[in-house]
Amino acid sequence: MELSFAVQRSIEKCCGICMDTIMEKEPPNERRFGILEKCNHIFCLSCIRKWRSTKQFSSKIIRACPECRVPSDFVTPSQYWVESEEEKKKIIDDYKKALSIKPCKYFKQGQGVCPFAGACFYLHAYPDGRKADLPPPRPRHQRNRDRDLESIDRMLLWDFFDLHDDQILFHLDLEDVLDLFTDSDDDSEYSDLDE
Secondary structure: OHHHHHHHHHOOOEOOOOOOEHHHOOOHHHOOEEEEOOOOOOOEHHHHHHHHHOOOOOHHHHOEOOOOOOEOOOEEEEOOOOOOHHHHHHHHHHHHHHHOOOEOOOOHHHOOOOOOHHHOOOEOEOOOOOEOOOOOOOOOOEEOOOOOEEEOOOOOHHHHHHHHHHHHOOOOOHHHHHHHHOOOOOOHHHHHHHO
């Protein structure tokens, strides 16, 4: 009975990015919702993941809902749309619980370092099964006067996107920007169009 209610409330929901009805998307594995923890806007999982991985905007923008701009730290995949806060909390808790039994690919059973520290949802355990007690994440990085990266000991997942954005920015001189918006001195190639 719960399943039929879940299907019924999900069947006509459209993604706020691609505007497709999510339950009608092709191929069928695209029929998943991306649930944001702090708002109730509707997105298909593939669109919201693409939004959050874009390099064109700052991480402050991509971590936020594309519609209401409320930041959410992560996206939870779901086969069905959830509306109530209790349902959302349950699906997020179930997702975190499922991830907590999968080994962290960065920690590597104590042979590596997880850059997300205590904010990581994955399992941090040693080969003998003992769980690691990771500290909360420390500030993501420090920069010297030349804004070169000095160190990244621990960082939050969403701060990783900030760091990435900082490294790909390019700078234009004001003169270069103005040149883009001014007419060129040589209009000869367009002179016949005016006649």
